[in-house]
Structures are given as C-alpha cells and as structure tokens.
Amino acid sequence: MPATSPTIANLTMIAAPTLMFLAASTVLLLVTGPSKAQAPQPQQVEIRGGETVEVPGAGGRVIKLRFSRVVADGVCLSPRGCARTGAPVVEIEAVGAAAPTYRLSPAAHLGAPFVPVQGRFVAFGELVSPPRELSTVNRAMPLDTYVLRLTVTP
Structure with a gap:
C-alpha cells in the first residue's frame, strides 16, 4: 500500500514534536549536566x-x-x-x-x-x-x- 499524503502528514505531526522535545531535552542535559543540577547539601x-x-x-x-x-x-x-x-x-x-x-x-x-x-x-x-x-x-x-x-x- 503506497504512502499517501494524509498518512505522511499524520506521521509528521506526531514525530516532529516528539523529535523537538528529545532534542531540547538533550541540549538541556548537556548544558546543565548532572553535577550542576544538584546543589551541594549540608x-x-x-x-x-x-x-x-x-x-x-x-x-x-x-x-x-x-x-x-x-x-x-x-x-x-x-x-x-x-x-x-x-x-x-x-x-x-x-x-x-x-x-x-x-x-x-x-x-x-x-x-x-x-x-x-x-x-x-x-x-x-x-x-x-x-x-x-x-x-x-x-x-x-x-x-x-x-x-x-x-x-x-x-
């Protein structure tokens, strides 16, 4: 069954926000890092x-x-x-x-x-x-x- 334009449009609408979220999360993790995310405790x-x-x-x-x-x-x-x-x-x-x-x-x-x-x-x-x-x-x-x-x- 060949991919039709409505199917491609639906996949793009689902995949694009997910990929953007994953990319933003990766950038945030790289910038803050685990050592900077936690404040030193008494x-x-x-x-x-x-x-x-x-x-x-x-x-x-x-x-x-x-x-x-x-x-x-x-x-x-x-x-x-x-x-x-x-x-x-x-x-x-x-x-x-x-x-x-x-x-x-x-x-x-x-x-x-x-x-x-x-x-x-x-x-x-x-x-x-x-x-x-x-x-x-x-x-x-x-x-x-x-x-x-x-x-x-x-």
Missing part, C-alpha cells in the same frame, strides 16, 4: 570530645574542627530532679594558622547557634552525653565520653 559531622575531624567542601576546601571543651552539658545534676534542664554549651576550634575558638549552644544567650568558619557555617546540632551513675553524678565527665553533632554548610 554535611552532618560527629566529633568525639578531644578529636579533630576534616570536613571536605566544594572545590576541595577542607576545614579541620576540634571538639575542645564542654562548658556545660545541660544535664541535671540534682538527685531530686530538676524543674528544667540547661542547654548544652561546647567549644570547638578551627584548626589552622590562626585557630580561633568558638562557643556553640542551641541557646543563643549562652553561645552562638552557628558560626562562620573559613567561609562556611558550622551549626550546633546535638551534644550526646554519657549516662550518669550515682557514683559519678557530681564529677565532671571526661571529654572523650561526649559526642558532638554539627551541621556544616558546603
């Missing part, structure tokens, strides 16, 4: 007390952070209980030539909830403290028993 970092971690960033930028001190862990020390527990307060250091110390806390009146470190932001996440026993309730816990969770922007 990183969750865990640091044990006294340790230093390296946090990689965009363009190969690495920052080193040291969890140097627990000022207050926010845990109630009273054997009778507390009406309200305090907010944790910690200090971290940006390891480098000029190593500033930053005080972080979720309570803004005790420390900063986030700080700028070498062009990125480091935000307080959570301080995980060790469980207290009756024998250690009035003693300071060793720094290496704490784990600090931070969020670092790219």
